[in-house]
Amino acid sequence: MSQVTETDFGSKAVITAPLSLECEESDSNYRAPNIIQRILSLLSNVRPGSDLTRLQLPPQFNIPKSQLQCYGESVYSIGFDMLKKCTEEKTSLNRFVSVVAWSISTVRPLPFGVAPYNPILGETHHVSRGTLNVLLEQVSHHPPVTALQATDEKENIEMTWCQSPIPRCHVTGTHIETEVIGKRQLKFIDKNETYTMNSPKLVIRFLPVPGVDWLGNVNVRCQETGLEAELSYRGNSFLPRPSIYRSIKGKIFLSSTSETVYEINGHWDRTVMAKDVSTGKTTIIYNAKEELSGLKTPIVKDSKAVLASESTVVWSEVSRAILQKSWEKAREPKSCIEEKQREIARERKSKDDDWAPKYFMVSHTKENGWDCLPINKLVPTAPILVND
Structure with a gap:
């Protein structure tokens, strides 16, 4: 057996399968504990007079990955290279429609009652897929702020995100709503096009039916072409309604005249369609089953190039214990x-x-909130890869 050196952090990394449509089954070694078990484990940590603001979630409430990994996966884990497809479209309108479809693909389902780890300050996540290199860093802990940079020199793509999740408990106690503050920017350098967009809100609902959903309004805009999209993510408010659950309704229009070009309808976990208002023709622009099923788990390609700050290293002991369902063993390193x-x-x-x-x-x-500018123009190839 080869000896592990102090700088060989890659050998410690624990990488789990990306979240997919079957999020509860996304990793063959991970199953979320029974909800009753999770609640009992939480209550066991509460004592009379204890300060609930300092309550630490037991590991039963964690999926074996960091929030940095979840953000990164939404960019590098996908069944088809949608970003490349965007750049290959011949017209600015077709590119815009493809960008709208790509933005929908970044929304992934989450299992109820569990959450990723809260990243520590300075934590990083660095993964490559093909010529796309993705780097994330936790740039603030209180409040939590995550920065993302992704570059594809071959396809002339640059991407930056700067976002901070702000959770708020609803006054009725029926749900927790997390607003993701900040913007996402996508550039096609050779096309001289910059797209800005925001994220929907993550809502954890306890009553009447427990579940996790993405809700709210998303705006996608390209200043150079004057094209804009308004999307509304909708879900059940009280009674289950399959036609509304995880649905998207919206439009693509010209900012200057407000003239609608396409009407958008569908469900982000199924299919989303665009209807050309001038011809009446309807086209499927996004198929979640094709894009979010059978996603490949990243692998460590260069073990000694993995940083100590890498998410899969920082939380490796905790993740390994969670996968083994050794809750006490996970609690100590956490x-x-x-x-x-x-x-x-x-x-x-x-x-x-x-x-x-x-x-x-x-x-x-x-006035403008958080802004994160990359120090380096290009993200280097990562020691952790997703093989196509």
Whole structure:
């Protein structure tokens, strides 16, 4: 057996299958514990007079991956290279329709009652698929802010995300709503086109039927072409209605005249169609079953090039124990990671030492919120790959 060196972090990495349409079955080794087990494990950590704001979720409530991985997967884990298809379209209108379809593909289903790990400050995730290289970094912990840069030099694609999830418990206690603050930007350099878009809200509903859904309005816009899309993600409000559940309704129009070009209808976990209002012709622009099924799990290609800050390394002990359903074994390293995070924060505060991200320049204003600019123009090839 070969000896593992101190810099051979890749050998420690634990990489689980990406979230797919069958999210509960997305990894053959992972099954979410029974909901009753999860609730009992949570209650076992609550004591009379305890500060609930400092309550740590037991590992039974975690899927074996970080939120950074979930964001990254929505870009590099897909059944077909939709971004390449976008750039190959001959007209700006067809490219815009393809970008709308791609933005829908970034929405993935999540199992109820479990969540990814909250990334620690400075945590990174670096994965390549073909010529697309994707890099994420956690640039703030309180509030949580994640920055993403992806580049494809061959296809002339650049992408930057800067987003922060803000959870709010509804006054009635029936659901928790997480608004993903920030913008996503996609550039086709050789086409001189820049697309900006936002994310729908993630809603965890407890009553009347427990579930997780994406809801709210999404706007996609290309300033250079004047094309814009308004999409409404809808779900059940009280009684189950299959026609409404996980549905999308919207339009693509010209910003200058508000003239509708396409009407958008469908379901983001099934198919989405675009109807040309001038001809009445309807075309399927997105098929979730084709794009989000049978997704391949990334593999470590260059073990010694994996960073200590890599998500799959940072949380490896916790993930390995969760996959084994060894909850006490998972609790200890999870608590150690979280306590070390707080200890470093206290030490930094005592020294009045400002932490700076390694890969992004970060700014924040009350008017515009968070902004994350990549320090390097191109993302290098990653030591973790998705094989096509």
